[in-house]
Amino acid sequence: GDSGIYRVVITNDLAPYGEYSVTTALANVNVSSGQVFYVDPTGENTTGESWENAFWTLQDGINAAGAHGGEVWVAGGPITAPIVYDEERTEQWGGTVGEPGRVAGSLVIPSNVSVYGGFEGYRDGEGAKETRLNQRNRAQNIAIIDGSKSRSGQSAFHTVVFGARLSATSNTILDGFHITGGRANGIANDYHTWRGGGVYVYGSSPTISNCMIYGNQAAVSGGAIAAEYNTAVNIASELNLQNCIIFDNTAQRGEDAPAGAANPLRGGGAIFNNRSSTTINFCTIMNNTCGADYTNPGGIGEGSGGIFTWADDDTHPVVTNSIVWGNTPGSIAQSEIGNPAVQYVTAAHNIIQMPLGVYPGTSNLNDAPKLGNTAFTALVGQEVADYIPLSDSPAIDAADANVVGGDDFLGVYRTVGGRADIGALELSEIGPSVACLDSLLELDLADDPDTSDLDPFDFFDGDTSVFAEAPLWTVALAPKAFDCDDIPVTQVTLVVADILGRTDQCVGDIAVTETVDPSIQVTPITRNLDANGEYTLTAADLAEITAGSSDNCTAYGDLSITAVPMEFDCNDTSLPQNVTVTIEDAQGNTDSGVVQVTIKDTDPPVAPDVTTAYDVFLLPNGTYTLTSEDLQTMAANASDNCDLNLGATSSDRTTPFNCGDIGTPVSIMLTVYDMSLNTLDMPVDINVIDEIAPDLGGIAPKTRLAMDGEITEGELLAGVTAEDRCDGDLTASIAVAAFDEDDNPVALPIDPDDRGDGQPWIILPDTDYLFTLVYTVSDNSGNEAEESTVFTLFGLQLPxxxxxxxxxxxxxxxxxxxxxxxxxxxxxxxxxxxxxxxxxxxxxxxxxxxxxxxxxxxxxxxxxxxxxxxxxxxxxxxDTEAPVITVIAADPLYWQRGVAFPNDSSIRVAADECEGDITGKIVTTGAVDVDTLGSYVLAFDVTDDEGNVAATEELTVIVVDLLTFTIQPVGARLYTTSDDYVLSATYKDGANLTGYEWFQNGDGLGFVADSSTPNTINLSVTPADLGAGFFDFHAEASDDSGQTASDAATLEIAPPLTALPLEDVVLAEEDDFTWPVVVSGGLGTIHYQWQAKRSGDADFVAIVNGVYGLGSYDGAGTAALKLAPYASAMDGEYRVEVSDDYTTIVVGPAKLGKDTGVPAAGVIGLSILALASALGGARALRRRK
The missing domain is CATH 2.60.40.10 (Immunoglobulins)
Incomplete structure (x- = not known):
């Protein structure tokens, strides 16, 4: 509600000047939601909520802002490469659905949206990416809204539109654009498409500022702009134009028959105001054209090459501080509803071209404006420079003296000089000037500074040392990197540029100091201990260590070098020694580094005078590998001038010792290291010793029957084994000894019946005797193994x-x-x-x-x-039985060309008595080419797991185009009186067709020989011959593959609907009566509707069940109407509308009346009587037929 055009009036009432007032320039205030959306063709076209994510098209940004209100910031291009927004615009505008004027192509700006151009934007990530509105530069960043192909490749009727048929647009701003390419060339039976080629304002109040509108056309009115009164909601437009340049637009004043043929309002090469109060301030309107295509009494709209206003008493357009010149024919014209003597256009402080005199108003001029300042061509382009005033232009300082502040079309301050200039462009002939101040900063070269590290605003005072008629655009320091030559003071260059691209520069001093430490580079060195095991670093060593060191200002040769430590001995040979080296420059800045100095001992260890052999013992696996402890024990016999590195000792023995090394010393070469890794090769003899006994196996308690005879040594050794890690299988070397129960040795073999004294070993009542068996074996190294077990001798007979x-x-x-x-x-x-x-x-x-x-x-x-x-x-x-193959498919098998042949269990199976289903093992010989017509023979074989081979089975597959019905016979529902019905079917393809046959209810009607394909076959049936009932028909075509049947078609046949006449009925009051209608025949469901034409009924009406007068109806939708009871109000004519699924007949009418001669009670059953009469009538009807 607070949006609008504002200005400030400042009044002075202090001495010595007395009271006076100054008025600021008009300022447009748009109340925004604060939400900003961005448009830039180099953005990512996603959310539109940042420059990086900017939309590519204007309407996307405007629609996003229009959801809740907001601003749209639009990127432009440099003067030589502006960004043209000419995308297709598909939003329908200008009428309701179905009206001819509902068209697409225009940029539609809704309420509460402000659209601003002049931003550098994203520019592929290299742009300014402005964050404040006042950071834009309209003079250097050009965005063009082009309608020349936005309507599906054709020109839009209006490049930009505000408002709609049933609603006004408010709180909107369009600022900083070029608007071109509109062609309002009209649609028959429509109004708006003939007017406002550039901008169409429909009963709305937008602000258009800082825009250039050119190259637009209208067939009738308003080549650039049409501000229209909305007659649908009775709202006048209140357009505000500020700082706009409007040129090279045309209104033809043609006829837009029939929508406006009788409407004489035609004109306004630039602007057409139709009962609208447009405010034009600081605008330049030049070189626009109004055609003479249409003439009308009174010359309405003629001579309006610039502006044409059709006014009523509520129309108050205002033109101030503007130039209207060079428009053909004429500058400003008005016509009015009512009083022609009223001057509706208020004009003040303008330059308006007139044939004679000046345009009515205040301080208007009729002097050539003298525009076209070539001094600005290189700065802002020819198109804008053409409208910048020359220094002797009458527009200079001629605007309303009360206007101060604001800016012009390019952003130049108003006012330059004592007063503002008339027109869209303020003449600014003086570029910026700047005087530098010395900076209070001191640079430290330690930061490797350049001017990008400095704030240019530290080098001038914005209030006292810089002057700019036009706002500053950029303030920057010339690139400079600082070095030692800049100590102690150096200069920097400050460059300023205004929005027009004019520049100035100055220089300022800044102090430079040097606190940068030298940069040390250290290189490790290696030195050998002298004969005494010592070493001291020399000056040459220090120079070698620090070679490559540098300082930003001091030469390397002038640096001083020191190191800690300087002296080394044998204790320093274990690891490289860290030495701290320090260099110092001329300013006392230092840098230190740690370098590794390697001290070497190059004397190898010394072998002992006498070496002794070393014993090793094989492990249970028959091997032995020298351990680190073994090596160190042997190496300890050597000596070194510093220390031995026993842990590093190695040998040339890379494989374990084994059984083959027993008996003879094995010579190895031992490598002994000192702490400096000097080596000694020292031979050592190794004695390999085996101390592990063989393994006995298979020893377990044994039993034996005395009846089986003597027990031999071989029997006792059976199953017993001996294995040695070194000597292998020693089973043949096993010895066994037997001992009796008293542990006495027993000689082998053992005789169960003689223990040596003629007595058996088992004496009753004992049934067994226990011997102890002892097994022994020795390996080649003398290691012996021994195990015992029990041998039981039984004195019994086994089962x-x-x-x-x-x-x-x-x-x-x-x-x-x-x-x-x-x-x-x-x-x-x-x-x-x-x-x-x-x-x-x-x-x-x-x-x-x-x-x-x-x-x-x-x-x-x-x-x-x-x-x-x-x-x-x-x-x-x-398994001796062969499997069996069964071919399931018909043989021969006719197969449809092009359909994959499965060759699976649907074709053949195999079974085996033992293995069951072995279909998966079938081997097929031959193949079917389903894409080629022909006969193919497949042979099937299978063998079971036991090698039994099945008899070969064969299948002939004939690839054909199978016979198919392409058109199926169609069933029907017929009356017995219907005409003959033709059943038709069509089939094609097949293998050697022989003919076809029709079937009725499964019975053939006779085979017809016919080899045609494709073939359409017909069967004509007579419903009267078939009679009532249901009949199924289908056709079968025959070829080599057999018979192929069509779908079944069912004929339902019934007699047509017929009914007996409806008889008249006479009843007494309160009688109950059922009035039947007798119907026969019909197809489907039979429906009834009783109708009556009673007193007061103009025609027959459907009877509704329920109370009627003193009587009541029931069964109005059935074959029997019940009067329960009858009342005289029901008297009249009655009929029944009877229908089946296809036909409707009307039975009747018959009359219902009151019989005043029959008593109301005690009479015979009238319903029975009526039914009898009806049946009698039916019989008579049948007799008449």
Whole structure:
């Protein structure tokens, strides 16, 4: 609500000048939301909320700001390469949907949006990226709003528009642009498209400032601008033009038939005011043209090459401080509604071209403005320089004396001189001048400074040492890097430029000091200890260490050098020594560095006079690797002038010692290091020794029956092994000794029946005897192993197992295996049967061919710890049956060309008695080329896992274009009286077609031989012959692949709707009566609607169920209307509208009346009587037919 045009009036009432007032220039105040959106074609076109993310097009930025109000900052280009915004604009404007004037192409600016040009913006990241509005430079950053191709490649009717049919635009600013390319060349039956080529203001109050509007056309009025009265909402436009240059625009004054043919308002080469109060201040309006295409009584609009106003009593346009010159024909014209004597245009302090005299108003001039100052061409371009006044122009200092402050089109201050200049451009002939001050700063070369580190404003006083008629644009210091030659004082150059590009410069002093430390560079050196193990650094060493050091101001040869420490001995050879070296320049600035000085001991260790052999012992794995401790122990026999580095000792033995090294010393070469890594090669003999006994295996308690005879040494050694890490398998060297229960040696072999004295070892009642067996073995190094176990001699007979049936047994996969079992007896107890004690383990799987072992075992009765007695049977599962291949598909198989052939289980399968489904193992010979018509033979083979080969099966595949129905027969619903109905179907392709046949309800109607393809076949049926009912028809075409059927088509046939006549009815008051209608035939659902034409009804109306007078209706939508009860108000004509899904018939009318001669009560059932009459009538009707 606070937006608008403001100015300040300052009044003085102090002595000695007395009272006077000064008025500032007009200032446009737009109340913004504070939200700024950015437009720059070099931005990223994302959010528009920064220069980097700027939109590429104006309308995107304006729409974003229009959502809640805000500003749009638009980037321009330099004078030689302005940015032209000529994108296609698609927002519809100017009328409601369907009206001819609803068009696209214009830049639409809504309320509460301010659009500013003149920014340098992003410029691919190198631009100024302004953050304040006053940082822009309209003189140097040009943005052009071009409508020449914004309407789908054609010119916009208006380049920019404000307002709409039903709403005004307010609180809007357009500032700092060139506006061109509009062509209001009109659309039939529309008004606005003929007016306002550059800008169209529709009942709105925008401010357009600092804009150049040129190269626009209108077929009727307002070549540059049309400010229109909105008759739809009765709102006049209140356009404010400030600091604008409007030139080279044209209004043709043509006819816009028929929308405005009778409207004489035609003119305004630059501006057309239609009942609108436009304010024009500090503008230059030149070289615009108004055509003479249209003439009308009174000459309305003629002579308005500049401005034409059509006014009423509420129209108050104002032109101040402006130039209107060189427009053809004439400058300003007005016409009015009502009083022609009123001067509606207020003009003051202008230069307006007139044939004679001056334009009415205050302080107006009719003198040539003398514009076109070439001194400014290189600064702001020819286009602007053409409108800058010359120094002797009558526009100079001729504007309203009360106006102070503000700026002109380019941004030059008003006023230059005593008063402001008339027109959009203030003449500023004096560029900036600046006088430098000496800076109070002192530079330190330690910071490596240049002028980019300095603030240029430290070198002048903005109030006293700089003068600028035009605002300053840039203030900068000339590039300069400071060095030692600038000590103690040097000068810098300050360069200032105003917005027009004019520059001045000056120089100022600044102090320079030098506190930069020298830069030391150190290089490590290596020196050897002398004969005494000592070394001291020399001056030459220090020079070598610091070679490459420098200072910013002092020469290297003038630097002093010191180092700590300087002396070294054997203790310094373990690591490079850190030495601190310091250099100092002439100013006392120092720098230090730490360098590594390596002190070397080049004397190697010394071997002992006599070396001794070194013993190593093989590990359990039969190897030994020298350890670091071994090496250090051997190396410790050497000596060094400093210290030995025992931990670094190495040898040439890279592999472990092993059993092959036993017996003979192994010579190795030991490398001994001192702390400086000087080496001594010292030979040492190694004795390899084996101390580990062999490993005995397989020793376990043994048992034996006395009845089985003598026990031999071989039997006792069976299963016992011996292994040595070095000597390998020593089983053959094992010895076994037996000892009795008293630990006496027993000679081998052992006779169970003679222990040496003729007596058996087992004497009743004992049943067993325990011997101790001792096993021993020795390796080649004399290491012996020994282990003991128990040998039990039993005096009993073991059970016997007999396998029943075949052994081996053979079973065919996958048939069941039935084991015949085994029997067992116990001889120890009189051969009693212990078969029930047998444990059988049967692992046979008849589904998997292979050899299986069935195990039968039985425990020794009374001796649970003894091993079970075991017998076995071998069972072989075999597969000798070949698999079988089954072809599922028809043979031959006709296949559609172009369709992939699956060759899978849908075509053929394979099965094996043993393996089951082996379809996946089928091997196919041959292939089907589905893209080529022809016959292909596929051969299928398969072999099971046992190598059984199936019989080969073949399939012939014939690739054809299969017979298909492209048009299917269509069913119908028919009356028996309908005309013959033709069923039609079309098929194509196929392999050797033979003919076709139609089928009715599955019954063939006769085969027709016909090999045509494609082929359309027809079947004509007579509904009357078929009679009522449902009939299914389909066609089948035959070829080599068989019969191909079409879809089924169903014919539903029924008699047409017919009805018996509706009989008249006479009733008494309060009778209940059911009035039937008898209908037959029809297709689908039968619908009823009873209608009546009673007293007061103009025609038949549908009866509604419910109360009617004193009576009531029910069943109005059925075949029987119920009067329950009847009342005389129901009297009249009645009929029934009966319809099926296709036809409607009307039954009746019949009359309903009151029988005054029949009593209301006690009469016979009238409904029965009426029904009988109806049936009688029906019979008569049938007889008549």
């Amino acid at each position: 016997e197992i007999t396998v029943v049936g075949d052994d081996p047994a053979i079973v065919e996969c996958p048939f069941e295996y039935l084991d015949d079992g085994a029997t067992a007896i116990n001889p120890q107890e009189g051969n009693n049967d212990i078969t029930s004690n047998i444990i059988t383990v049967n692992p046979v799987n008849t589904g998997i061919p292979g050899i299986y072992t069935v195990t039968y075992s039985v425990a020794v009765p009374g001796y649970p710890s003894m091993p079970h007695i075991v017998a076995t049977r071998t069972v072989e599962v075999v």
